[in-house]
Amino acid sequence: MNNRELSKEIIRLTGGQENITQAWHCITRLRFNVREENKVQLEQIRALDGVLGAQFQSDQFQVVIGNKVAAVYEELEDQLKQDGSVKVEAEPQRSRGINAVLDTISGIFTPILPAIVGTGMLKGILALLVTLGAIQETSGEYQILASIANAAFYFLPFLLAVSSARKFKVNEYIALTLAGTLLYPTILNAYLENHLEPIRFLSLPVSIVNYTQSVIPIILGVWLLSYVHRWVDRFIPGPVKVIFTSMIVLVITVPILLIAIGPLGNYIGIYLEIGTSWLFAHSGPLTGIVLGGLMPLIVMTGMHYAFFPGTLQNLSKLGYDVLLLPINLVANMSQAGAVMAVFLKTKDKSMKSIALSSGISAFLGITEPALYGVTLKLKKPFYASIIGGAAGGGFITAVGLKCFGFAVPGLLSLPLYIGPNGGMTNFWYALIGVSISFVVSFTVTLLLKWDEPNTLQAAAASSSGQENAAGSEAPTSTASAKQSDQEVSPPVTVHSIEEKKGEVFSPLTGELVLLKELPDPTFSEEMTGKGIAIYPQEGRVTAPFDGTVTMVAKSKHAIMLTSFNGIDILIHVGLNSVSLKGKFFDTKVVTGQRVSKGELLLEFDIEAIQAAGIDLVTPVIVTNTPDYLDVVPVQVKGVIPMNELLLLTVR
Structure with a gap:
């Protein structure tokens, strides 16, 4: 069926020219407005050679053609004898419920990861150098490098102010000013000097809280700022917006932040710490077994972002994390073990190459290539990685493994498990946990049987036209995708x-x-x-x-x-x-x-x-x-x- 024949069939099955009021196209689809939807024979259109799919969306009927859409539309337009036109569609649905929460957390924390991961790695390297005696804590070199390593966490509210402003779509510089009030010397000095009497604003007490390294208060503050800014902006005339809008917004938002939202966020952080401690005190290895095994699924669904506030809160207040970072470390090594076993066992050259490259990435803490390219595709190695992650997770929670900095959970992050005082016990626990996860996953993958990927059949299927x-x-x-208006290209012959x-x-x-x-x-x-x-x-x-x-x-x-x-x-x-x-x-x-x-x-x-x-x-x-x-x-x-x-x- 050439383009003219295809366009004729689409018109006929859409109910004929009399049922079409408008027709146009975008990059991949023919778009129609129709008088009566029940006249459109949807399944028959989907079955046409050259049609990839068809659906109703909003007020349109859409036929997915792909790369050839412009050529098909040209024939269709000649037959309809009308110009293409466009109707604006309804706004797509936004995320709701837990998806909206995860989307917000991801949007806020992901942009700041380069800063906190980079400084976190430096913190681990410094700990390693001190332990090896290569640098002294009293030296000027250590003090400068330590200031770099601690800067991102000390001024964390500033980093979060920018990313939160981008997520909540409010001016970043006003958000930074908001963070500046939390860390202003008036508040910080009052806390350091242990003032018992609160500062008062319009007779309301301003709680004295140390907001350095804090997480929740600034996020809640910028969220409030976004609403206040939109509300104030509506009432300020255009010519004076730049003068008065930001001033009024800050005068409203900052007192609410310091009197109510900041202390509330501080208490939320405290209870996150208490909750983590309670979880490990009462469930012990069970938590590690469950989370270690399920972490690949948690990462795939984006649920791991839900742990970010608690992780950063623990690092800033306690100085270490016992949940997300250690569990992710053993889960990543479990993926590495599975794909390296696939590399040794598979006879398929393509899969062997993918397994090797994705295994190296997994050792460095990047597991998506291993997940999507190897273990999920073969299934049995994925099950083995779950078992290995559960084994390693159970061990590290039983011994209370701590991570003293934020970094991508891979082998390069191991120095972050050296104790702040140079103690090596926690580091050896990390090595044992990593080894357990890798060895268990590697061994189980070797023992299991899976269907080898048949490369020849896969390639032949992709050229056979099954749809x-x-x-x-x-x-x-x-053949359909490559056809011209009059003829079809010959079938592809697979030589190698x-x-x-x-x-x-x-x-x-x-x-x-x-x-x-x-x-x-x-x-x-x-x-x-x-x-x-x-x-x-x-x-x-x-x-x-x-x-x-x-x-x-x-x-x-x-x-x-x-x-x-x-x-x-x-x-x-x-x-x-x-x-x-x-x-x-x-x-x-x-x-x-x-x-x-x-x-x-x-x-x-x-x-x-x-x-x-x-x-x-x-x-x-x-x-x-x-x-x-x-x-x-x-x-x-x-x-x-x-x-x-x-x-x-x-x-």
Whole structure:
């Protein structure tokens, strides 16, 4: 079926020309407004050769075509004899309940991780150098390095003020001023001098609390600030906003913060410490067994972010963490043990290579490649990693293992388990826990039998054109995807299958979102291919690799590129952003242009697009996914910087 025949069938099964009131297209889909939805034969359209999926969404009927959508629409437009037009759709649903809480925690804590992880590692190295006698605590070198190592935690409210302001969409500099009032000498000196009589503001007592290294008070304060700022801003005339808005907002917010919210947040932190101590005092190894075994699932769902406030609170108040960081360490080593066993046991060259590279990453504390590329795919090694994590978790909680700094839980973080006074007992406990997790997981994986990945069958299937009716999980027909208007390319002959990895780097800076979490089934059901989405923090899109621009949407919201080794990428800025007709977008490249990794492709106005009711979450899709054995996100949660490794394609 060529493009003309396909467009005729789509019109017929949509109820005919008389049932279509509007027709247009975006980067992957034909979009229709129809008079009567019951006349649309949805399943028959989904079954058409050349259609990847179809659905009703908001006030539209959408047919997912993929890369050929412009050519199909050209034929369809000729037959309908009408110009394409657009109707603005409803705003997508926002996260609610526990997902909203986790999204907020992730958005606040992930951006500050480079600072606290970097200084945390320095703290561990200093402890190691002192233990080895390479540096003296009284030396000037130690004092300078120690000030660097402690700075991020001492001034933690400032870091959290910025990330919280970005998450709650309020001015960052006003939020920093809010943090400054918490650490202002008037408050801090009163605490250090042990003033028993509180300072009073309008006869109300201001509690004397040490807010250095605090976590909860500033987050709650910035959250309040966001509401107060929006409320005040409505009443201040435009010409004097810059003068009066921030002043009035601070005069309202700061006293509430110091009188009520700050002390409340301080008590929440205290009870988080008490709760952690109670948990380990009453459950002992059981907590470690459960959390150590389930930690991969907890990380996959993003639930580990729920531990971040308590972890940072414990590090700032107690000086150590006994929950998230130690448990994550043994769980990560358990993943490393499983994939290294796969590396030794598998006869599949592709899987052997993936297992080795992902095993090295797991040793360093990055387990997503191991999880998604090896253990989950083979299943039995994943079960083995759960057993190994549970064994190691049970041991470290039984001995009360402590981590004295924040770092990525891998082998390089082991110096953080040396006691502040140079004691090595806790360090040896960490080594034993790591060894137990690795050895148990490694051994169980070797003992279990799993189905070897049949590379030849996988590649043949990807070129055989098998596709399910919904077009979501089964591979897209390679012949169909490559066909011209009149003929179909000959079937692909597989001469030899060799492992080949292609790298896709992040085209944006922003927060990672799994495709399955998107409200648009076209992306969430992977109709257009596998990948991941990014919620942008700045309005710039850059090239994810060296390659060629193959298509720039007329509405400027989407760009397709092909790398020099054959990876086809779609970068689709926002959901339903085609409705803006190019407004607020500024493309910097044209179709056919060669680009280098990191070269600017597109700029867009984040605030204006959000004000128009468009969800800016941006899918980054490998549209020729069926050409590969798998497309694996390197990480699936948190904030990723531009030009960081984002996806791996494996064939």
